[in-house]
Structures are given as structure tokens and as C-alpha cells.
Amino acid sequence: AQTVTQSQPEMSVQEAETVTLSCTYDTSESDYYLFWYKQPPSRQMILVIRQEAYKQQNATENRFSVNFQKAAKSFSLKISDSQLGDAAMYFCAYRSAGGAQKLVFGQGTRLTINP
Amino acid sequence: DVKVTQSSRYLVKRTGEKVFLECVQDMDHENMFWYRQDPGLGLRLIYFSYDVKMKEKGDIPEGYSVSREKKERFSLILESASTNQTSMYLCASSTTGSLSSYEQYFGPGTRLTVT
Numbered sequence: 001a002q003t004v005t006q007s008q009p010e011m012s013v014q015e016a017e018t019v020t021l022s023c024t025y026d027t028s029e030s031d032y033y034l035f036w037y038k039q040p041p042s043r044q045m046i047l048v049i050r051q052e053a054y055k056q057q058n059a060t061e062n063r064f065s066v067n068f069q070k071a072a073k074s075f076s077l078k079i080s081d082s083q084l085g086d087a088a089m090y091f092c093a094y095r096s097a098g099g100a101q102k103l104v105f106g107q108g109t110r111l112t113i114n115p
Numbered sequence: 116d117v118k119v120t121q122s123s124r125y126l127v128k129r130t131g132e133k134v135f136l137e138c139v140q141d142m143d144h145e146n147m148f149w150y151r152q153d154p155g156l157g158l159r160l161i162y163f164s165y166d167v168k169m170k171e172k173g174d175i176p177e178g179y180s181v182s183r184e185k186k187e188r189f190s191l192i193l194e195s196a197s198t199n200q201t202s203m204y205l206c207a208s209s210t211t212g213s214l215s216s217y218e219q220y221f222g223p224g225t226r227l228t229v230t
């Protein structure tokens with residue numbers, strides 16, 4: 001079975017600075033998808049960024065980018081120019097390419113932005 | 116925009132009660148999911164459904180059942196609520212197909228307390 005590990009329960013960063021959230025996963029599959037989801041306080045979970053395992057290029061969405069290291073099974077999220085609205089729980093998630101579309105989530109990292 | 120709604124934001128029930136959590140999505144998605152979210156454990160999949168009247172067990176199905184009589188509605192049932200089922204419950208939906216972004220869309224969550 002696949003597992004996802006987020007080893008940083010909490011992180012904090014100064015506004016406008018850059019922060020990196022870590023995620024490692026374990027799988028024997030070669031084709032899969034990785035996601036970062038954001039859950040703001042008392043608000044719905046939303047997708048931040050997605051990476052297909054077959055793509056070597058790291059995904060980027062505005063201030064959010066990932067460092068995908070397939071051999072190391074590592075998938076970190078970098079947030080540049082942190083804003084107060086980035087404060088949230090961040091979850092890393094894994095999905096097999098075939099079969100059911102269920103996600104396997106990490107434990108989550110609570111990100112605090114200091115003004 | 117995809118909208119996933121859940122019947123209650125907060126719910127308090129007594130031990131032994133039968134509890135129904137309802138989820139409705141308005142985007143004609145084939146797949147629907149129920150997760151529970153606990154601090155330090157992330158999100159864990161309880162059940163999912165990829166079609167009307169179809170259901171599959173997730174990672175922690177014990178003590179729960181589900182019903183999907185219509186495509187847009189997916190219900191989670193706690194047959195006899197227990198205190199260890201006190202948690203946040205999240206519903207999600209997704210679509211399948213070549214144009215799918217594989218994204219799961221989440222509801223706002225139901226915080227259930229069993230006393």
C-alpha cells in the first residue's frame with residue numbers, strides 16, 4: 001500500500017519570504033499523480049498544484065512550485081513571496097494512475113504567516 | 116464552479132444513535148468519496164463510490180456504511196455512533212475521463228461530536 005509522510009507538523013514564515021513544505025511517499029508503482037491541497041481555517045479544501053509522475057518538469061502555479069524527485073520519492077512545495085492568505089493546513093496526496101481515483105493523504109503541515 | 120455541499124457544518128449526537136451525513140455535488144461527477152480528518156493523521160478514506168449504487172471500502176470502513184441512490188448524492192451512515200467516531204468528515208467528488216484534471220473537489224466538512 002502507498003503511504004505519504006509529511007514530517008513537519010507546523011511551519012512558519014515571514015510575510016514575503018519563501019517557505020518549503022516537505023513530503024515523501026512510498027510506492028512500488030511507476031505511474032501516479034501527486035497533489036498539494038490547501039485547507040484554510042474554516043474553509044474548504046482546494047487544490048494548489050498537481051504533478052504527473054511521468055513528467056520530469058516540475059509543476060508551477062504562480063507563486064507555488066514543486067520539487068519532484070521521483071527516485072528519492074520526494075515532493076516538496078515551495079511558496080514564494082508568502083502572503084497572509086497562504087496561512088492554512090497543507091496536505092500532500094498521492095493517487096495511482098490506474099484503478100480507483102482515491103487519494104492517500106499525508107498528515108498535514110500547518111503553515112503560519114507572520115506579518 | 117463545482118459545488119459540493121454537506122448537510123451540516125456541526126453535529127452533536129449521542130452514543131448509539133444512528134447518524135446520517137449527506138453530501139451533494141452539482142457537477143454530474145461519477146466519483147464520490149467520504150474521508151475523516153483527525154489531527155496528526157491527515158485524511159483517511161472511509162468509502163467511495165464510482166457510480167450510482169456502487170460502493171467500495173476505503174481504508175477505515177468499520178462502523179460506517181454508505182448509500183448512493185442518485186448520482187449527485189452520497190450519504191455516510193454511522194449505524195451506532197461511538198465516541199471514537201468524533202471527527203471532521205469531508206465529502207469529495209471527481210470526474211473521470213480524458214479531460215479530467217483528476218482533482219477532487221471537497222465539501223466544507225461536518226464536525227461531528229459523539230457524546
